[in-house]
Amino acid sequence: xxxxxxxxxxxxxxxxxxxxxxxxxxxxxxxxxxxxxxxxxxxxxxxxxxxxxxxxxxxxxxxxxxxxxxxxxxxxxxxxxxxxxxxxxxxxxxxxxxxxxxxxxxx
Amino acid sequence: xxxxxxxxxxxxxxxxxxxxxxxxxxxxxxxxxxxxxxxxxxxxxxxxxxxxxxxxxxxxxxxxxxxxxxxxxxxxxxxxxxxxxxxxxxxxxxxxxxxxxxxxxxx
DNA sequence: TTGACGTATCAACTTATATTGATGTATTTT
DNA sequence: AAAATACATCAATATAAGTTGATACGTCAA
Numbered sequence: 001x002x003x004x005x006x007x008x009x010x011x012x013x014x015x016x017x018x019x020x021x022x023x024x025x026x027x028x029x030x031x032x033x034x035x036x037x038x039x040x041x042x043x044x045x046x047x048x049x050x051x052x053x054x055x056x057x058x059x060x061x062x063x064x065x066x067x068x069x070x071x072x073x074x075x076x077x078x079x080x081x082x083x084x085x086x087x088x089x090x091x092x093x094x095x096x097x098x099x100x101x102x103x104x105x106x107x
Numbered sequence: 108x109x110x111x112x113x114x115x116x117x118x119x120x121x122x123x124x125x126x127x128x129x130x131x132x133x134x135x136x137x138x139x140x141x142x143x144x145x146x147x148x149x150x151x152x153x154x155x156x157x158x159x160x161x162x163x164x165x166x167x168x169x170x171x172x173x174x175x176x177x178x179x180x181x182x183x184x185x186x187x188x189x190x191x192x193x194x195x196x197x198x199x200x201x202x203x204x205x206x207x208x209x210x211x212x213x214x
Numbered sequence: 215t216t217g218a219c220g221t222a223t224c225a226a227c228t229t230a231t232a233t234t235g236a237t238g239t240a241t242t243t244t
Numbered sequence: 245a246a247a248a249t250a251c252a253t254c255a256a257t258a259t260a261a262g263t264t265g266a267t268a269c270g271t272c273a274a
Binding site: 009013014016017019020021022025028032078080083084086087090091093094 | 116120121123124126127128129132135139185187190191193194197198200201
């Protein structure tokens with residue numbers, strides 16, 4: 001885990017950062033059922049368009065969502081593989097963390 | 108997932124927030140091998156004591172670490188069950204996110 | 215019981231994130 | 245071509261998070 005490239009660990013950090021905000025989590029939750037455009041999200045979440053654009057950009061940079069333009073609409077959807085990346089990152093902690101007896105500071 | 112209590116989703120958000128910071132991730136990484144006190148972490152990470160106390164508090168509030176006092180030392184260790192909670196939260200996205208065909212805005 | 219040590223906390227400051235309202239840019243409709 | 249729509253971006257502001265140095269608190273050793 002320590003030898004993982006900076007690039008991918010930056011992406012992991014970006015992912016966790018993206019997941020630490022209420023509105024962004026609400027966006028992701030809505031995207032679980034279907035692809036949505038920004039105006040759909042504005043309605044559902046009663047948030048302004050520019051606010052949503054901001055948070056969607058954060059989610060996109062973390063690669064938790066994808067976007068696809070269709071005419072004047074921009075459709076956002078979950079990018080599930082990146083969720084798996086984060087999940088596996090956490091799983092590493094379980095795998096390689098032995099329960100080791102206390103080592104005293106005053107040895 | 109939407110019906111999860113506010114309390115636990117706050118904890119999940121706190122967990123992801125805690126994981127989005129370099130120094131905190133370094134702390135967690137060190138704790139993977141063994142329990143450590145603050146002075147150990149100061150040395151290993153070349154960071155000031157008050158800085159580490161700050162970040163350890165963030166980690167503790169997110170329940171990603173536990174602490175245990177022994178004399179004048181405070182030993183920190185990973186709280187693996189909370190890692191599992193976060194992992195499972197992410198896993199939910201995989202489980203219940205069907206690939207549904209695009210619904211157009213102009214239907 | 216005094217002094218040193220390990221840690222937590224605090225106040226002041228710096229830096230990073232988020233919000234708001236306005237403007238810009240495609241795209242479509244008329 | 246002009247007006248309307250959907251969205252992104254920007255500058256200004258507000259809020260939150262992190263850093264720093266100082267101080268306070270409990271514990272231990274002398």
